[in-house]
Amino acid sequence: MITLAVDAMGGDAGLSVTVPGAVSFLKQRTDARLIMVGDDALVREALTAANAPMERIDICHASQVVAMDEPPQLALKNKKDSSMRVAINQVKEGNAQAAVSAGNTGALMATARFVLKTIPGIERPAIAKFLPSADNHMTLMLDLGANVDCSADQLMQFAVIGSELFQALYPEKGRPRIGLLNVGTEEIKGTETIKQAFELLQSSSLNFVGNVEGNAVFSGEVDVVVADGFVGNVVLKTIEGAVKFLGGAIKHEFKASLFTKAAALVAFPALKGFKNKFDPRRFNGAIFLGLRGVVVKSHGGTDATGFAYALEEAYHEARADSLDKIEQGVASQLALLAEKRLESEQAVMADNIE
Amino acid sequence: MITLAVDAMGGDAGLSVTVPGAVSFLKQRTDARLIMVGDDALVREALTAANAPMERIDICHASQVVAMDEPPQLALKNKKDSSMRVAINQVKEGNAQAAVSAGNTGALMATARFVLKTIPGIERPAIAKFLPSADNHMTLMLDLGANVDCSADQLMQFAVIGSELFQALYPEKGRPRIGLLNVGTEEIKGTETIKQAFELLQSSSLNFVGNVEGNAVFSGEVDVVVADGFVGNVVLKTIEGAVKFLGGAIKHEFKASLFTKAAALVAFPALKGFKNKFDPRRFNGAIFLGLRGVVVKSHGGTDATGFAYALEEAYHEARADSLDKIEQGVASQLALLAEKRLESEQAVMADNIE
Numbered sequence: 001m002i003t004l005a006v007d008a009m010g011g012d013a014g015l016s017v018t019v020p021g022a023v024s025f026l027k028q029r030t031d032a033r034l035i036m037v038g039d040d041a042l043v044r045e046a047l048t049a050a051n052a053p054m055e056r057i058d059i060c061h062a063s064q065v066v067a068m069d070e071p072p073q074l075a076l077k078n079k080k081d082s083s084m085r086v087a088i089n090q091v092k093e094g095n096a097q098a099a100v101s102a103g104n105t106g107a108l109m110a111t112a113r114f115v116l117k118t119i120p121g122i123e124r125p126a127i128a129k130f131l132p133s134a135d136n137h138m139t140l141m142l143d144l145g146a147n148v149d150c151s152a153d154q155l156m157q158f159a160v161i162g163s164e165l166f167q168a169l170y171p172e173k174g175r176p177r178i179g180l181l182n183v184g185t186e187e188i189k190g191t192e193t194i195k196q197a198f199e200l201l202q203s204s205s206l207n208f209v210g211n212v213e214g215n216a217v218f219s220g221e222v223d224v225v226v227a228d229g230f231v232g233n234v235v236l237k238t239i240e241g242a243v244k245f246l247g248g249a250i251k252h253e254f255k256a257s258l259f260t261k262a263a264a265l266v267a268f269p270a271l272k273g274f275k276n277k278f279d280p281r282r283f284n285g286a287i288f289l290g291l292r293g294v295v296v297k298s299h300g301g302t303d304a305t306g307f308a309y310a311l312e313e314a315y316h317e318a319r320a321d322s323l324d325k326i327e328q329g330v331a332s333q334l335a336l337l338a339e340k341r342l343e344s345e346q347a348v349m350a351d352n353i354e
Numbered sequence: 355m356i357t358l359a360v361d362a363m364g365g366d367a368g369l370s371v372t373v374p375g376a377v378s379f380l381k382q383r384t385d386a387r388l389i390m391v392g393d394d395a396l397v398r399e400a401l402t403a404a405n406a407p408m409e410r411i412d413i414c415h416a417s418q419v420v421a422m423d424e425p426p427q428l429a430l431k432n433k434k435d436s437s438m439r440v441a442i443n444q445v446k447e448g449n450a451q452a453a454v455s456a457g458n459t460g461a462l463m464a465t466a467r468f469v470l471k472t473i474p475g476i477e478r479p480a481i482a483k484f485l486p487s488a489d490n491h492m493t494l495m496l497d498l499g500a501n502v503d504c505s506a507d508q509l510m511q512f513a514v515i516g517s518e519l520f521q522a523l524y525p526e527k528g529r530p531r532i533g534l535l536n537v538g539t540e541e542i543k544g545t546e547t548i549k550q551a552f553e554l555l556q557s558s559s560l561n562f563v564g565n566v567e568g569n570a571v572f573s574g575e576v577d578v579v580v581a582d583g584f585v586g587n588v589v590l591k592t593i594e595g596a597v598k599f600l601g602g603a604i605k606h607e608f609k610a611s612l613f614t615k616a617a618a619l620v621a622f623p624a625l626k627g628f629k630n631k632f633d634p635r636r637f638n639g640a641i642f643l644g645l646r647g648v649v650v651k652s653h654g655g656t657d658a659t660g661f662a663y664a665l666e667e668a669y670h671e672a673r674a675d676s677l678d679k680i681e682q683g684v685a686s687q688l689a690l691l692a693e694k695r696l697e698s699e700q701a702v703m704a705d706n707i708e
Contacts, residue, residue, distance in 0.1 A: 134599060145537050148545050183499050183587040191502050191584060214588045215595025227588075230545060233537040234568045234585055235592050241569025242596040245488060249631060250604070253624040260624040267621035270607040270614040277603060 001031055002318045004098050004311060005090035008038035008046075009065045009083040011102030012301045018102065019046040021307025025315075026053050028308070032315055035060050035096050037087040062086040066107045068300055075107035076114055084108055088115045091293040097318035098294035100285075100310050108297055109146055109288060116293040119161070119327050121334040125290035126158045126229070127297070128165065129236065130313075131283065134220040140166050140176075141217060141225045142289060145233035152196035155180070155226055156204065156337070157330075161289045162224040163206050164329035168322035170223075179212030179222035181231060186211070197226075203340055204333060243278050281306035285313030294323055355385055356672045358452050358665060359444035362392035362400075363419040363437040365456025366655045372456065373400040375661030379669075380407050382662070386669055389450050391416050391441040416440035420457050422654055426464035438462055442469045445647040451672035452648035454639075454664050462651055463500055463642060470647040473515070473681050475688040479644035480512045480583070481651070482519065483590065484667075485637065491574040494520050494530075496643060499587035506550035509534070509580055510558065510691070511684075515643045516578040517560050518683035522676035524577075533566030533576035535585060540565070551580075557694055558687060597632050604628075635660035639667030648677055 008018045015038070022034050033056045036043050040061040047057060062083040066075045079085060084103045090096040092115050101108050109125065118125055128142035142162050147154065159178050166176040180198055182190045187198060189211055201208040209222050214235065216222055227235065250271070254264035264271070276282075280299075284306040288295040294317045298310035317323075362372045369392070376388050387410045390397050394415040401411060416437040420429045433439060438457045444450040446469050455462050463479065472479055482496035496516050501508065513532050520530040534552055536544045541552060543565055555562040563576050568589065570576055581589065604625070608618035618625070630636075634653075638660040642649040648671045652664035671677075 134602065148537060148543075181588055183502060183584055189502075194584075213595075214591030214593070215598070217592060218595040218599035230537055230548075231585055231588055234535055234581075235588060237568030238571060238589050238592055239568070239596055241567075241572040242593055243600065244569070245572035246597065246600050246632070248488065250624075250628050253627040253631075254621070256624065256627060260621075260627075263617075263620045263622075263624055267608070267614075267617045267624075270604075270610065270617055270621075273607040273610065273614075274604050277607075278600070 001033055002029070002315055003033045003035060003096045004100055004314050004318065005035045005037055005060070005087040005096035006311070007083045007087040007099065007101035007103055008036045008043050009062070010300075011298065011307070012068060015042060015046040017302065017304050017307050019043075019050050019052065020304035021311065022057075023050050023052045024304060025308040025311040026056055028312070029315055032056070033058070035087070035090050037062050037090065038065075038083040039063070060086060060090065066103050068104050070104055070107055072104070072106035072110035075104065076110050085111050085115065088112055088293070088295065091295070092116055098296060098314035100296045100298060100314045102298035102300050102302065102307060102310070104300070105297055108295070112288055112291055112293070112295045116291045116295070118290050119292055119330050121330050122157050122161060122290040123154055125288050126161065128162060128287045128289045129283065129285075131217060131239070132277065133218045137220040139217055139220065139223060139225060141227070141232060141236070143227065143229040143232050144236050144286060145229045146288075147229040149230070150193070150228035152193050152200055155193070155197035155228065156200040157290070159201055159204070159206055159208070159224065159226045160330055160333045161326055162226060164326040165287070165289060165317075165322055166223050167329070168320045168325040169316060173223065175207040176223040177209045177221070178206050178224045178226060179209050179216050181216070181225050181227035181235070182211035182213065184211065185213065200337070205336055206333070240280065243280070247275070247278070281309055283309075285310035287313065287317065289326075292323070292327070294318060355387055356383070356669055357387045357389065357450045358454055358668050358672065359389045359391055359414070359441040359450035360665070361437045361441040361453070361455035361457055362390045362397050363416070364654075365652065365661070366422060369396060369400040371656065371658050371661050373397075373404050373406065374658035375665065376411075377404050377406045378658060379662040379665040380410055382666070383669055386410065387412070389414050389441070389444050391444065392419075392437040393417070414440060414444065420461045422458050424458055424461055426458070426460035429458065429461035430464050430468055439465050439469065442466055442647070442649065445649070446470055452650060452668035454650045454652060454668045456652035456654050456656060456661060456664070458654070459651055462649070466642055466645055466647070466649045470645045470649070472644050473646055473684050475684050476511050476515060476644040477508055479642050480515065482516060482641045482643045483637065483639075485571060485593070486631070487572045488574040493571055493574065493577060493579060495571060495579045495581070495586060495590070497581065497583040497586050498590050498640060499583045501583040503584070504547070504582035506547050506554055509547070509551035509582065510554040511644070513555055513558070513560055513562070513578065513580045514684055514687045515680055516580060518680040519641070519643060519671075519676055520577050521683070522674045522679040523670060527577065529561040530577040531563045531575070532560050532578045532580060533563050533570050535570070535579050535581040535589070536565035536567065538565065539567065554691070559690055560687070594634065597634070601629065601632070636663055639664035641667065641671065643680075646677070646681070648672055
């Protein structure tokens, strides 16, 4: 049985989205249980109205709600009994294997970091997301905005946690291929930080493919794309914009004339197939990675279908036991890195003595 | 009459692309002349074979060619009679209003910068491109990779030259709306450099809209998107990848069954309209901006149609007299900025005295 803690009050629409999303998810996953966290009476009322399978739901009371525009530090300080925080506490206390919230991203990250702490060796958590790529492949991209400035060491850490997550979820695909997002594939490209990260990655035992350009997000040439949070966020928003814009442009072409309008009817199944494939709700669920607990962030403005997908994302991670695997992987990768550093320092010392 | 200097030997395919591209361009633009720069005999032979309108073509001999993988500094030092350099010399000497090359980007930028120099007040040139956006709008984005690290001052300079170019080409659209690419629209978002650039832009007399996210490239909410060359390049390559990937995904859906295959035939006009609209060849022609001369870079691997579009881009800039306008705009914007800085320094001094 997989148990997820749900911030039932979070998101732009709160219970009216989280409850139907939860019900739809439970219908799909019969080996899952949910702890719905929020105002006891309101949550119970919404669940009853939605005919929820109560035998697989616990309600956990929380008296506060973090507002969507509340500054993270204030939420952390003043909202110790918020539905968001209590949901994360469920993970900390071992009652749930993952927490899901559609609340304020900054507050969720600050709270998750404060309550769960980072995995030893990981300085800062990252936000990661699986994106569709060529040949029905999925590419994991991180960081998507948790850290606008990253050191080479941090980029290396993102590569490690990304690689371990990918491997935990898709063990059949072999060692994940890691790419460093850059302005060209040559080793000499990029900023000083990127060049240093390249060296760290190359000396690691990860399956590092090298630098990749922006198109690698879709090409399927790598499994994990590593970037700092500034670049990653801009790229993610660009992709969202591109999908919307190109979708709109196709629609526009089919509305051009009576003939193309008629053609659209005939083409409907194919166009619908395309639309479903890139429905942003299917890619709802950003993973907070590098924490000692699984936390998934749903888009604040999503609907019940989108929220169910975020629960699905958390479910997959919990079922794959991704956290244990990530923690072990990080420990062994970082031990190796420390060893290599010591070796190279000793080599430098030996050179100096000679 | 508009005269363009063409590096006839540049690009992956050299004359076999540049010559038919030139012929197709001249057919379209009867008020244009070309100076075809390269090996005299080879160029003449190719032009004759292509039935080129020789009354509007001059051939200018250049004995060398810069290789596509030649390091920029070596090209600059050893290839003083390259077709690329001689084409840029034509602009420098006033024989042509713009130069176009499909050659090695790094060498072209280094040579253009060395020969033409930057506009006073502009520290480094940027690479800019017009991209299609919503409602048949065009958005200018820069820098696309000339500078991986940029100071706030440089980002401000990019905004100025981008604004002036946009205004020169589309005077009917009013004062160009400038957006700073960032991870959120709030003023406090981004790296230190981005925050400083925000302040500079806000105190300028540009029509600065504020921070924009990645989707602004397509939404038409701004006319000019400003980013450093690292972010800009990654975004551009991501867009190219997205267009290719989504185009492939549509094709895939139409190949799913006999029915959808038949539907594809009916939908062909609409799908072709879509394909033409986003044909990357139509957006060939990156503008080197901030130099004392107009230089347009064609994609190295484009075909004759793509090369003709790059010539078209240079033609538009030359016809709009964009360079003079940019130089004037830069001078007045930077004078204003210097004045504001002086004022604020004086205010600080006055505060200190009190």
